[in-house]
Structures are given as C-alpha cells and as structure tokens.
Amino acid sequence: DWKGLHTLMTGHGFMDARYVRVENCGQPPHQGRYCLHFHLMHRCPRCVLHGNAVVNSTQVGITVHGTHQARVSSNILWNTMSAGVYVEDGNEMNNTFEENVLICMHQVPPINPLPCNKGDTGICPEARRGCTYDMFNQGGRLGGFFVIGMTNDFIRNRVVNMENCFWFKGTADPAGRGHAAGKVCPVHLPLGRISGNVCHDNRRFGMYLDNQQPRILPRDENGFVTPEGADSGVVPANVVEDELDWHNEFVGQYVLTDVRYVRYVGINNMHCMYWKSSKKFADQGLYHVTDSMCINVPSVLAASQLYTYTMLSLRISMQRNIRRTFSKTFGWLHRNVGPSA
Numbered sequence: 001d002w003k004g005l006h007t008l009m010t011g012h013g014f015m016d017a018r019y020v021r022v023e024n025c026g027q028p029p030h031q032g033r034y035c036l037h038f039h040l041m042h043r044c045p046r047c048v049l050h051g052n053a054v055v056n057s058t059q060v061g062i063t064v065h066g067t068h069q070a071r072v073s074s075n076i077l078w079n080t081m082s083a084g085v086y087v088e089d090g091n092e093m094n095n096t097f098e099e100n101v102l103i104c105m106h107q108v109p110p111i112n113p114l115p116c117n118k119g120d121t122g123i124c125p126e127a128r129r130g131c132t133y134d135m136f137n138q139g140g141r142l143g144g145f146f147v148i149g150m151t152n153d154f155i156r157n158r159v160v161n162m163e164n165c166f167w168f169k170g171t172a173d174p175a176g177r178g179h180a181a182g183k184v185c186p187v188h189l190p191l192g193r194i195s196g197n198v199c200h201d202n203r204r205f206g207m208y209l210d211n212q213q214p215r216i217l218p219r220d221e222n223g224f225v226t227p228e229g230a231d232s233g234v235v236p237a238n239v240v241e242d243e244l245d246w247h248n249e250f251v252g253q254y255v256l257t258d259v260r261y262v263r264y265v266g267i268n269n270m271h272c273m274y275w276k277s278s279k280k281f282a283d284q285g286l287y288h289v290t291d292s293m294c295i296n297v298p299s300v301l302a303a304s305q306l307y308t309y310t311m312l313s314l315r316i317s318m319q320r321n322i323r324r325t326f327s328k329t330f331g332w333l334h335r336n337v338g339p340s341a
Contacts, residue, residue: 002058003027010039014046021052026059028081029136034059035080040066040179042222050074060086060135061102064095064149066179068223073098079105082135083146084159089180090173090189091223092149097157102144104131104161108203132163143167144202148177150189150212151223156196165199165206165248183224190214191238191259199245206245206269209253214238233258233282240264250274258282264292272296 004025009015015038027033035057038047047070054061054077061080062072065088073096077084084102087095108131135141144159145166159165170186191214199206214234218226241262245251251266252274258281266272272294 004035004058006033006035006037006059008032008034008037008039009041009047011041014041014044014048016046016048017050017052018048019051021055022057023055024058025054026057026081028059028133030059031136034063034086035061037063038065038067038070039063041068041070042066043068045069047071048073052076054078054080054084057081058133060084060146062086062100063088064092064152065089066091066222068093068095068221070095071098072096072100075100077102079103079131081131081133082142083144084162085145086135087145087147087149087152089178090148090150090170090176090184090186091180091219093151093219093223094192095149095152096155097145097152098155100157102157102159102162106131106161108132108161108163131161140169141172143205143208144199148173148186149223150186150214151192153193154195154197155193156198158198158200159202160200162202164204164208165202165245166194166197167205167208167210168212169208169210171211180224184219185217185225187211188213188215188217190217190234191240194238194240194243196242197244199243199248199251201246202248204249206248206251206266207240207243208250209240209256209259211253211255212259213255213257214259233279235283237281237283237285245269245272260285260287261289261292264289265295266293267295268297269294 005022006025006027022035025035035054036049041047044067047067049062049072052075057080059081061077061084063086064070085097132142143164144162147168150168174187175182176184216232216234220226238259239262243264245266247268249270251269251272254276257279278288
C-alpha cells in the first residue's frame, strides 16, 4: 500500500526525461522516495524533466535536491500528494521551473489533516481523500510548489486546488536541510525570477512568500553561504511580476522585505494582499506593490478585500482605477490566460 515506483538520479552524469508518464508513484512517509528526483547532482545544465505526466502520486511529484542549473518545464502533475514540486535543501541555485501545471481534482479538506492517528502505516488516513498529506508527516510542508531553495526561476506555472499554490518557506529549515544544513540561511537567500505564475482556487494561499527577507549573500558553487556575506537587503529588490491569483483565501506573506510586486492581479481572493510587516527598501525604492489591481466581483465573493496589517509604513501604489479597468482586465485575462484560468 502506497509503495509505488520512485526514481532517482545522483552522482555523475545527467538525467533527461521527456514525455514520460508515471502513475501511483512515491513511497510516503519516507524521504527521498519521490516520483521524479534529481538528487545531489550539483551543477547539471543537462538535467531536464520536460513534458512528463505525474498522475495520482502518493509522494512528491518532482524534487530538485542539491542540484543547480537543471530545467523542469511543461510537466503535468495531476493529484500529487503533499507537493507537486519540492526544492529541498536550500542550496539549490539557478534551476528553471517553467510552464508546469499542477492540479488536484479532490476537494481540499477544510482543515489540515494533521495531527492524526497514523496507526502502523505512518500515514494519515485522511490524506487519502485529497492532496493534503504533509511531507514526512511533518506539519506545514505542503503546496503546489514547496520551496526551500530560493534562488531559482519560477516562470508561467499554474497551480489549481492545492492547499497552497507556491509556498516559499525558508522558516521550515532556517539553517538548511540535509547536506546543506548549517551552510545556508533560506530565509535570507535572494529570490530568482518569479514571473507570470497563476494560482487558482487554492484553499489557503495563492502566492505565499511567508517570512522571506533576502540579503546580499556571497555563495560558492554549491550554493553554500560564504563567511563574508553582508547583512543587508538585496539591491535591486527582488520582484514578483505579472502574478495572477484567482479565488484563493490569501495572497501574500507575514514578513517580507526587499521584495516588491509588479503588475500583480488579484481577483476574488478572500484577502487580495495579506502583508503584516516590512521595512524600507535597501535600493531606496518607494513602493511595495506597483501597477497592480485587486478586483472583486460582488456576486461571486462579497468579502474580497485588500487586507494589510502592518507595524511599519507599507507603501502600496495602485496606479490604475479598478472600476474603470474592470472590463479591460478581463479582456487581458481572456487573451493571456484563457477563460478557464
């Protein structure tokens, strides 16, 4: 029971898997037993996962672990348990995750199933009814993309009906994990390019940057932080651009510094932007959110709102009038995202 196929490539060489279908794969709650898995490949620009289908997995769909410069693109992940894509230790750098689609067809339960009575199997029975099994039975490790290694590119991906869409959770392993333990600080690692992603109908957060505070941190070829790292914010600030979040409960973060949202569109989220605290930008920029829109269709979701609770001065620039651009925005969505976004 729940002892499906798992794959792993490690050491020298490379793995290039294209247009492969794997079903009922993974072996929870064991670490490392993932459906498709780059394991400690170090710098591997020839490592590619493209156009694959991961269907009804019982563990993480795709894991990039201790690997740099790999490409994960145009994959379909259908009903992946706990996380569709996992970036594992914190030192992973310069990988590209582009145009992947993650969908859960099950109803996401109203509460996380943990804690639960795991019995002899070590697996929550409630997890079998959805995509919400926490990795390794450790609470707070689930989402479409669950990311510990921050300095990677996430471009034009879609996540539908997961517990969270993107969860950048440096606090899950604040000193790194596994081979990177004590050699990185994921909360303070700079982000890569985050552009054009779509988060649709996720139970909690769409884009979730949690408590990220990126800084200038020199790193070696394995992504480990070197001693001369400066305790200062990144210059220029990291950017989340062209993000579309539709009908999630939250979008945003608790503490986020030196990151700005550009051309963000939030539609019918319960909280269009949730942001508790920040600080002045190290690059002297004035605005945390620019050229962005929060849109509510009252007949669909009457309670949608911009929800920002901050102990600091959080500057938000909404540079277009929402009412005047309502029809224009939906025209843009139809052209660029499609009617089923």
